Amino acid sequence: MLTLTCLGAAGTVTGSKHLLDNDGRRILIDCGLFQGLKNLRELNWEPLQAAPSSIDAVVLTHAHLDHSGYLPKLVRDGFKGRIYCTLATRDVAELILMDSAHLNEKDADYANRKGFSKHRPAVPLYGVHDAERAISQLTPVAFGERIALPGGAALTFRHAGHILGAASAEILWNGRRMAFSGDLGRYSDPVLPDPEAIPEADYVVVESTYGNRRHEPTDTTDALGSVIERTVQRGGTVVIPAFAVGRAQSLLYHLWKLRTSGRIAGVPIYLDSPMAINATDLLHAHRADHRLSPEDCASICSIATYTRDVEGSKAITASPYPKVVISASGMATGGRVLHHLKAFAPDSRNTVLFSGFQAAGTRGRAMVQGGNEIRIHGQWIPVRAEVRDLSMLSAHADADELMRWLSRFRRKPSRVFIVHGEDEASESLRVRIDRELGWEATVPRQGQVFQL
Incomplete structure (x- = not known):
């Protein structure tokens, strides 16, 4: 049985982690830090719902901290598999993860020296050594190339815009075709490519950061x-x-x-x-x-x-x-x-x-x-x-651009899962998908399990 569990970015724009489980073989799509509200940040310190040692591979759509920043802790806590990403994402992730590790260590040291932390002593979530180990497990994949993943799955990356190297992920597993948008960029961005269409999918996991807003048309x-x-x-x-x-x-x-x-x-x-x-x-x-x-x-x-x-x-x-x-x-x-x-x-x-x-x-x-x-x-x-x-x-697609990306699927998916958005944004996008496309769409709760 193939299942999907959102371990992050459910009801919030941070902490992206989406777990596919096929009879005990597990692939994690993105592995981000929770940021912002204190109750979200505290989740970074909680044990992951799935034991890191039980995860066979990670698919990383792009390198931003809310998608990659938990990787050093995942590795420290027992993950030993490969982390698949585009070549540019591999290089960008190295910068971001090392910077995050240095800041974690520096902030803990600063808090201890100044005495403003409630913890005695303050300790970092992870350190430089953990980041270096995670970086060593990054495995570059070319855009458009289909590769085999552990457990019989197959992965193809497609351009998402947003930042250098960002990708949407198409995963074929157990007869199911799944599309993960990652973070979608703007159409006609002067620097980055347009988000690339994915031809078809049985299930779609789409971000909704700006699911209830349109960017101003001002130059x-x-x-x-x-x-x-x-x-x-x-x-x-x-x-x-x-x-x-x-x-x-x-x-x-x-x-x-x-x-x-x-x-x-x-x-x-x-x-x-x-x-x-x-x-x-x-x-x-x-x-x-x-x-x-x-x-x-x-x-x-x-x-x-x-x-x-x-x-x-x-x-x-x-x-x-x-x-x-x-x-x-x-x-x-x-x-x-x-x-x-x-x-x-x-x-x-x-x-x-x-x-x-x-x-x-x-x-x-x-x-x-x-x-x-x-x-x-x-x-x-x-x-x-x-x-x-x-x-x-902003580097994020607005509501109209999210709908534009979704409308380019050649056939109706069985279900759309709306993630990476605050409640109002995700619900607004769900209503639009239902009204304009006639597709079944769901806003998952944290930890909710869906059979695919």
Whole structure:
């Protein structure tokens, strides 16, 4: 009997983990960290519903932390199989997992030194050694190539857009054909390919991050330029919390367009994230996975001043001159951007600009919803800066684009499972699928088991 169990991303946009079980042979699709609300983050410390040692393989759709960040803990807790992903995802995941492990260790050490953790001592969820072991188990697969998985399953990756290397996964097992969307990107994105159609499937697992929303039709470059110009005119700095992989590179593209048009000439641009810098370098290594020409890629990547060391980052914070600072993390959950927020958020001349989805319980969501203070490193920081959220900068497909991807299946699937969305977004997409396509669609609960 083949079953599907959602061990994460059920009723939330984080912690993606979907388990296929065929009479005891198990394949896990994605293995992400829970982020945001405390009750979700605490799930990262709970034993996995399926023993890691019982899982035969992991299929990784892309490298973002909410899809890959639990891998080091899975390996530490006994998983010994292969982790199948695209070649670009393999390279990006190495950056993200090592960065996550370093941050886990650093945050635990900082909490112990400053004494603001409730735990004595604070310990990391996992460390660098665990990340290195997980990376050693990553197994690259080419787009469009069908490969055999343990237990008699077969896997094919198809382009999903979203970030470099991102894929949707088509899995054939026990006579059932299953499609996992992963995170779908935008159609006509200037940097990344369109989400690729999967011809047919018996069961579809689709994300719903923006299942109840449409992105504004406003020109992205123009909207970004207006925010920067307004902030610079009042002598302020624009701080952009951005995912180091995907958003940072797309932002560089739009900033390049603005610079070449003469709109932000003379405004310094800083990319203050070692991981984002390394991820930007990967654009050159994986040219088949994006739309940019080698010449444009080189120009875009040279638009910003790259800051790798801590002293350089501190110099950016100390500078009183107008500038644009791109720094991770995208939801302001950690990383160097926290230091910039501590410095720039209290000043009304500045702007904090968000460029992607902000999950519940994150500092990003609090600021977007109008919160006038945020807690960073045990301190409450006032937010007097202008806060803007340009949703059209998001790397996620909106509701119409999700429906466009679904409508390209050649036949009606037996069932659609709607995951990776907050309750309202997932339910809204379920209603649209029922009304517009006439398909049976379900929003799974955490841990719910479905027979396929």
